Amino acid sequence: MTVTIEQIRSRAEQGITKPFLCRGDDDHWYYVKGRGMGLRNLLCEWIAGKLALAFGVPIAHFEQVVVPQALIQTALRPDLSELGAGPAFGSLRHDYAQELTVSHIDLVDPAVQQDVLVFDWWVHNQDRTLTEKGGNPNLLWSQEHSGLVVIDHNQAFDPDFDKTAFFEQHVFAAQAQCVFHDLAHRARYAARMEAALEAFDRACDEVPDEWWLVDDGVPANFDRMAVRRLLEGFDQGDFWSGVQ
Numbered sequence: 361m362t363v364t365i366e367q368i369r370s371r372a373e374q375g376i377t378k379p380f381l382c383r384g385d386d387d388h389w390y391y392v393k394g395r396g397m398g399l400r401n402l403l404c405e406w407i408a409g410k411l412a413l414a415f416g417v418p419i420a421h422f423e424q425v426v427v428p429q430a431l432i433q434t435a436l437r438p439d440l441s442e443l444g445a446g447p448a449f450g451s452l453r454h455d456y457a458q459e460l461t462v463s464h465i466d467l468v469d470p471a472v473q474q475d476v477l478v479f480d481w482w483v484h485n486q487d488r489t490l491t492e493k494g495g496n497p498n499l500l501w502s503q504e505h506s507g508l509v510v511i512d513h514n515q516a517f518d519p520d521f522d523k524t525a526f527f528e529q530h531v532f533a534a535q536a537q538c539v540f541h542d543l544a545h546r547a548r549y550a551a552r553m554e555a556a557l558e559a560f561d562r563a564c565d566e567v568p569d570e571w572w573l574v575d576d577g578v579p580a581n582f583d584r585m586a587v588r589r590l591l592e593g594f595d596q597g598d599f600w601s602g603v604q
Contacts, residue, residue, distance in 0.1 A: 415482075426448070
């Protein structure tokens, strides 16, 4: 069932999209992103999120939520146009979690690091950067569970994806040699991608109609067939050729 937002408390300080912290009618708190961040971003969040679940990435639980028009009209915030009324994307808040830092990387299971790296490579998500010079990993470290929590896929399926920059800046780039030059690893990941791809069409069909169309019937900037072709590329010869 779709979650209805009942309270808007605050707004995240970090990240470009700065989602709104909202309470749903299920009594859970969600970081919510609405139409103000762009329809393509909402589509990417939902579709890549569903692929991440199917692939086995430890992504934060997420839901489609509805922000009532009455709540937007009565809430005393000047920036609510950036949230908007209607269907939105809600990522469950994780208590006792903090943004992943360089000091946390060695705490993350290498197998999980490899999963995240390969998944981001597959979906062309370049928005998970972290080096000694800084970055924005879009990952959380849960103190409660001593584990990784993956968030933010709004930059997935990037048409300007830069393979070189990906391996220079990805938070788990050090794992690339272990995966990309190991035929057994590659075969296992190819099987996982093939299985996860079955979730693509279902995820697209679950998207609210409002996310596909801008005002006046103009389609959102999201080419469903082009994204599917990208995802089907995992079995092509050059898929694993990004690492020297």
